[in-house]
Amino acid sequence: MTGSPRTDGVIRIAALDLDGTLIDADEQPYEGVVTGLRALRRRGVVPLIISGRTARSFRDLAHLDDLFAEVDDEVLLSEGNVRLARGADLLSYPRTCSPAVLRRLVEDDPGIDLVAEWSGSLHATTARAAAQFALGYRLPRRHIPVTGPATAEGPWFTAVTVFRSRTPVLDLVAGLDCEIAAVGPFGADVVRPRGTGKATALVRHLRRRFGEPDLGRTLAIGDGAADAAMLSACAVSAAPRHADAAAADAADVHLQNDLASFLHDFRPERW
Known part of the structure; x- marks a missing residue:
């Protein structure tokens, strides 16, 4: 998938990988990430999670309530093939296998x-x-x-x-x-x-959820090889400093400082 057209130049959505991006190997938020997400929201950017986790493993992260309070209610799981509406605890399946x-x-x-x-x-x-x-x-x-x-x-x-x-x-x-x-x-x-991938799932989700025609107003952040296509497809993207080589190569920015600083400093109208 090629990069989306850049529309009005203002980022409205932040698509965020979870493990290795927002939380560490002990399933704890990286320092400053929660307040960084809050800063994005104050600037009119809606953070949303798109993860490879299963619904079952995501539901075991109840200790991350402070982090989840800063992201959209609907979470994309299983590389975007499962959608969880957290408030209603309702699962839906945009794409399944025979x-x-x-x-x-x-x-x-x-x-x-x-x-x-x-x-x-x-x-x-x-x-x-x-x-x-x-x-x-x-x-x-x-x-x-x-x-x-x-x-x-x-x-x-x-x-x-x-x-x-x-x-x-x-x-x-x-x-x-x-x-x-x-x-x-x-x-x-x-x-x-067939066709599983965060980039295609994100296009489908943003159209349904927010009426976005493409990824032209979306910031993507992820650290893994599975994030690379999404990082390439979005209007602007960043890979954490410890990111997999595929993610780092695909991103517009390979962070040298912590993600929290990037989130706090990000300006949706000046990227």
Whole structure:
């Protein structure tokens, strides 16, 4: 996706990654970020979160109420394929993947270690997969029931994380309408609906939620490779100083100071 046209030159929306951007590895806000978001709001910019987290793991962040008070009520999760209206605790699914994909994975590779996400809940084929997912995403193990081969009977889903399979995942889903992304830190493959991506999800969301025709009035901030397309597509973008190389290369600004300072100093009409 190419950069959006720059309309009136005033930024109205700030699209923000969560983990590694607003919060650290201990799931605590980086120093000064909450007041930085508040400063954006005072200047007429609406901060919103777009994250790769599952709905289940996001709901476990109740201790971040101060941070969430400064962002829009609607949060985009699972790389934008899930929308959570926090006030109503209501989930919706702009993009899902056919049950045929899940059936193929489970039935054609008996014993496969995977965790599937649908309707905001998680389901594991094995205890090992459940334990790996819980560890990787810092979730209580009890939130991931082991449903074994019955996992193949799941409905339209938002993501499947495969930790181990006898057959390469790419071969298992060949010919089906989905895409695969590697999750390096976990040594896993994530199967999602074709066309998944924060940039496309953001365009869709801003049109529905705010009536924005494109990303021409949007600031994007993110630290990961999955943020790179969004950083390239928005009118202006920044990557934190510790960002992945792909994010740093895609952003207009690679911050050398902390994010809080950038948020406090940002002027939506002068960028």
